[in-house]
Amino acid sequence: MPDDSNAAPVQQPLFLIPTEVRWCQPRNLGSADAGQICQGMDGCAYVIKDATTGASTPLTPHCEWFCTRLGELVGIASPTCKVIRLPDGTMVFGSRWEGGVVAATPATPAGNWWDRVAAGTIKLDDLAGPLSRIYAFDHFIYNEDRHTRNFIVRDQLDGHVIMAMDYSRAWIRHGMPLPALPMKNSIVSTQQQLAVQWGRRYIDQTEVKSLVDAVKNVTARQAEQIINDHPKEWLPDDMRNAILSWWGSPLMMSRLDGIINGVADGTYL
Numbered sequence: 001m002p003d004d005s006n007a008a009p010v011q012q013p014l015f016l017i018p019t020e021v022r023w024c025q026p027r028n029l030g031s032a033d034a035g036q037i038c039q040g041m042d043g044c045a046y047v048i049k050d051a052t053t054g055a056s057t058p059l060t061p062h063c064e065w066f067c068t069r070l071g072e073l074v075g076i077a078s079p080t081c082k083v084i085r086l087p088d089g090t091m092v093f094g095s096r097w098e099g100g101v102v103a104a105t106p107a108t109p110a111g112n113w114w115d116r117v118a119a120g121t122i123k124l125d126d127l128a129g130p131l132s133r134i135y136a137f138d139h140f141i142y143n144e145d146r147h148t149r150n151f152i153v154r155d156q157l158d159g160h161v162i163m164a165m166d167y168s169r170a171w172i173r174h175g176m177p178l179p180a181l182p183m184k185n186s187i188v189s190t191q192q193q194l195a196v197q198w199g200r201r202y203i204d205q206t207e208v209k210s211l212v213d214a215v216k217n218v219t220a221r222q223a224e225q226i227i228n229d230h231p232k233e234w235l236p237d238d239m240r241n242a243i244l245s246w247w248g249s250p251l252m253m254s255r256l257d258g259i260i261n262g263v264a265d266g267t268y269l
Contacts, residue, residue, distance in 0.1 A: 018082070018083040018084060018085040018091060019040040019041065019042065019046070019082040019083065019084050019085065019094065020040065020041045020085055021038040021039060021040055021041070021046075021084060021085070021086065021087065022038075022039045022040070022041060023038065023039055024036050024037070024038040024039075024048070024086060024087065025037055025038075029047065031047075031054070031166070032054040032055040033049055033053060033054050033055055033056045033060060033166075033168040033169075034047050034048060034049055034053060034054075034168075035048075035053045035054060036048050036053075037097070038084055038086070038094065040082065040084065040094070044096050044097065045096070045097035046082060046084055046094030046095060046096055046097065047094065047095045047097060048084060048086075048092050048093070048094055049061055049064050049092065049093040049094075049095070049168055050090070050092040050093070051092075055168075056168065057173060058234075059172055059173055059234075059235070059239070060093070060168045060173070061091075061092060061093040061230070061231075061234045062171075062172070062227075062230065062234040062235045063167050063168055063170055063171040063172060063173055064081065064093045064095070064166075064167050064168055065081060065083075065093055065226070065229075065230045065234070066167075066171060066226055066227065066230075067141050067143075067167035067170055067171050068081045068095070068167060069081070069226045069229070070141075070215075070218065070223070070226060071137060071164065073214070073218055073222065074133075074137065074211055074214035074215050074218065075133055075210070075211065075214055076130075076133055076134055076137050076164055076211075077130065077161060077162075077163040077164070078095075078163055078164050078165055079095045079096045079097070079098050079152065079163065079165055080095075080096040081093065081094065081095050081096070082094045082096070083230060083231060091231040091233070091234075093230075095165060098152050098154065098163070101152055101153065101154055102116065102122070102153040102154065102155065102160065112148070113148075113151070113153035113160075113162070114148050114194060114197065114198075117198060118197050118198055122153065122160050123159060123160070124198060124200065124202060126156075126159040126160045126161070126162075127153070127160065127162045127202075128202040128203075128204055128207075129204055129207045130161065130162045130163075131162060131202060131203070132202070132203045132204040132205075132207035132208055132211070133207050133208070133210070133211040134146070134151075134162075134164045135187070135191060135203055135208070135263075136207075136208040136211040136212060136259050136263070137164075137211055137215075138164075138170070138183075138187045139181055139182075139183060139187070139259045139262075139268060140212075140215060140255065140256065140259060141167070141170045141171045141178070142170060142171070142174050142178045142179050142181075142183065143167060143169065143170035143171075143187060144169050144170070144174075144183070144185045144186065144187065145166065145168070145169035145170070145185075145186055145187075146164075146186055146187040146190060147186050147190050148190060148194070150164070150165055150166045151163065151164060151165070152164075152165055172239060172242075172243065176239060176242040176243060176246060177242075177246055177251055178255070181255065181258055181259065181262065181268065182262055182267055182268045183268075188268075188269070191203065191269065192269070201269075203263060203269065205260075205263055205264055208259065208260060208263045209260050212256045212257075212259055212260050215256060216253065216256055218247075219248070220244055220247045220248050223243065223244065223247045224244055227240060227243070227244075
């Protein structure tokens with residue numbers, strides 16, 4: 001467990017300056033947990049996750065926020081997230097809409113990113129490292145809903161980048177402590193399907209270990225800061241205490257070691 005006994009005190013929460021909105025509109029986004037888009041005062045569009053839409057629960061905003069922010073700390077790219085204040089004053093989670101996303105066009109009819117990897121127009125070597133990190137991270141947070149459309153692939157100056165989105169079915173939605181591993185759901189089946197389509201096992205053990213080591217180095221104070229940076233009403237006190245008690249514990253470290261070992265021996269693949 002990282003030693004943070006001499007760390008600076010947890011700072012005051014930053015959510016006190018939420019992003020205000022110009023307008024909000026219902027949208028069919030093909031998601032059970034998101035039903036509207038809002039335009040912030042910064043001019044950007046945000047996909048909104050609240051506590052009541054579709055299959056959402058009161059923990060959905062926290063799960064989205066905590067996993068996105070933790071992912072940033074350990075090397076997982078995701079759309080920028082913000083605390084959004086709706087016109088009625090409700091504080092909700094907002095994920096910035098990403099433009100420049102790889103999609104089908106008349107010139108590239110096989111436009112889905114996974115088809116373009118198979119065709120060689122997107123290099124698998126560009127994506128294999130980030131995909132490996134996301135795979136390990138999804139195991140850690142028990143994300144049961146990682147399918148091919150829960151990634152975003154964008155053009156870069158040189159090559160492509162893949163980003164993770166949608167953590168509403170992850171983390172403490174399953175309680176705390178988290179369910180035991182290995183997982184047997186969409187995260188594993190998606191990985192298996194892509195490996196077959198691409199003719200290559202692409203999960204990189206070195207990247208998995210790097211991700212696990214990065215999570216181990218996140219201190220309880222840093223985890224607490226992520227929580228403090230969102231509205232208090234997103235997380236009940238008993239669940240907050242359970243997270244911070246679990247963070248850095250032997251149970252958490254054993255889970256992380258199990259991911260390394262399970263990928264290495266194939267039991268998590």
